[in-house]
Amino acid sequence: MAQEITAEDIRARVRKLLEEAHPDHVDQFTFRGKQYDHGLAWVHFPEGYGGLGISPGFQAVVADELAKHARTNYEDMMVNPIGIGMGAPTVLTHGTEWMKKNLLRRIFTGEDIWCQLFSEPSAGSDVAGLATRATREGDNWVINGQKVWTSFAHISKWGMLLARTNPDVPKHAGLSYFLLDMQSLGVEVRPLYQMTGEAEFNEVFLTDVKIPADHLIGPEGEGWKVAITTLMNERSAIGGAGVPRKGSGSIGVLMNLWRSREKSGFAPESEVLMRERIAKLYIESELLRITSQRARAARKAGNPGPEGSVAKLVQADVNKRIWECAMDVLGPASLIYEPGYARRRPTSRAKESRTALAKYQFLRARANSIEGGTSEVMKNILGERVLGLPGEPRSDKDVPWKQIPRNG
Ligand SMILES: Cc1cc2nc3c(=O)[nH]c(=O)nc-3n(C[C@H](O)[C@H](O)[C@H](O)COP(=O)(O)OP(=O)(O)OC[C@H]3O[C@@H](n4cnc5c(N)ncnc54)[C@H](O)[C@@H]3O)c2cc1C
Structure with a gap:
């Protein structure tokens, strides 16, 4: 076929x-x-x-x-x-x-929602340094630790859990990857509210949680390899979410806001400047869309390469500028809170007016350069893996994890 x-x-x-x-x-x-x-x-x-x-x-x-x-x-x-x-x-x-x-x-x-239990209070960019422990007891693994920034944990059926099974070896070598039933005894999910007013993500506390041994994904001790598959796909997914159509997504909303603006709101010279700014953003969005499509076409099933980091890095920057521009199109109206801003716990994406969406996205886009790996970390990956620049000094690379100094 x-x-x-x-x-x-x-x-x-x-x-x-x-x-x-x-x-x-x-x-x-x-x-x-x-x-x-x-x-x-x-x-x-x-x-x-x-x-x-x-x-x-x-x-x-x-x-x-x-x-x-x-x-x-x-x-x-x-x-x-x-x-x-x-x-x-x-x-x-x-x-x-x-x-x-x-x-x-x-x-x-969408019958089963999933979440990703990687980040911890002292392990975000350096996720391989994480401290959540998994110990084998009979046919189960027993998990103790804390995760943080876990998006959708409050509505998830399954979690992708990265935990330490061997503290005596260097940090990357002692990790294993588990499929966690989020309804298991000992899983406690607490909301974290963001400036958008939502609690889309959570703290997750794991106390004596039992995971059946056959819910290990990949071999014991090879969790880092499995995590790389997850992380590379995360970057591709964030960088080129879905299969965007020309002029759709954030740039489509901005253009519609511009077309439906109050004509009297801008002086003629500002109109010209705004048009140029939006045209530039359109061109950048289109370049990003085409680059993401090319990267997607080149990748093997399930295994994108570092090209996902290019799209993620650029998308974070372009998206922030699109929503900043949208706020300028809205003018003083952008300062008014929408009804429903007050704390909410989303179970699905709300249907919103274009104006409300723009205000929400302006705040939400701040997270684009952090979630799924920060823009600084993307630059490190691209520098090392694409441009072949010398790697960062990694003094803890060959040290047994338990000997690495850390907080708490
Ligand atoms: C909206 C949102 C949703 C998220 N959802 C999830 C989720 O579902 N599951 C999950 O596991 N995590 C999730 N995260 C967490 C996210 O992956 C981490 O926040 C991110 O990896 C950064 O880690 P940190 O917050 O601990 O920051 P740190 O790693 O402490 O970084 C602090 C600063 O130092 C910089 N820095 C760190 N290391 C380096 C380096 N080597 N070189 C240069 N600069 C460096 C960073 O760029 C940053 O500016 C989410 C985050 C956000 C914002």
Whole structure:
């Protein structure tokens, strides 16, 4: 199939899917379940696992054809961003057969929301230095520790947990990767409120939590290798979320705000400057979109390379400038709080007016250069892995983890 398939074949498959289950007539889970069964969830995944084993470039054809014939309000990144962007490729690359059969479809439909339990109070950029311990007791692993900034933990069924199974070896070598049932006894999730007014992320306390031994993802002690798959996919997912269409996403909202602005609001000379600023942002967004598409087309199923870091680094900067510009388009109205700003605990992306969305995104975009690895860390990765510059000094690289000085 991989050799012969054409864009027209993919369009025909999408139309067949829509005949069987149209989003106007069935719920999200049914529609997306059928999409998975037709191999149109992640076309580059193998057949039987939501894909067709073809180039990921064809995913854009699926997105375009769906946009033409079916208006859905559940784009991938809104349904289950961590499960779809990071959990699925990790399970595909390192999971057991049981995991692939039982987890992938429910990730794609959004029936099971996923979260990522990597960061800790003293281990963010240096995540390999983490302190959460996993010790083997009979058929279980027993987990004790604390995670932080865990997005969607409050609505998750499964967590991707990185924990230390051996403190006597250097930090990267002593980690293992677990599939954690978030409803297990001893998992306590507490909200952390952001300046957007939302508590999208959480602190997670793990006290004597039992994980069955067959919920290890990858071999014991090779958690870092598995985590790299998750992190590389996270960067690609954040940098080029979904398969963006030309002029869609943040830049599309900005252009619509500009078109519908109060005509009298700007002096003629300011109009010219604003037009130039928006045109420049449009060009940058388009360059980012095309670069992300090229990177996506080049990557193997489940395993993007450092190119994801390029998109993430640039996206963080462009996105911040787009929403800053949106605030200038709104003028003084940008200073007014929207009703509903008060603390909320989202279970899904709220439907908002364009103005409310812009104000929310202006605040939310501050996190773009931190989440999924900071922009400074992206520059380190690109410097070392793409440009071949000398690596940072890493004095703790060969030292047993338990001998590395740390706080607390
Ligand atoms: C909105 C949001 C959602 C998140 N969701 C999750 C999640 O679901 N799961 C999860 O596990 N984590 C999540 N995180 C955590 C995120 O991955 C970390 O915040 C990030 O990796 C940075 O770690 P830190 O906050 O500990 O900062 P630190 O690592 O302490 O960094 C502090 C500063 O030092 C700089 N710095 C650190 N090391 C270097 C270096 N080697 N070279 C140059 N500069 C350096 C950083 O760039 C930064 O400016 C989320 C964060 C945000 C903002």
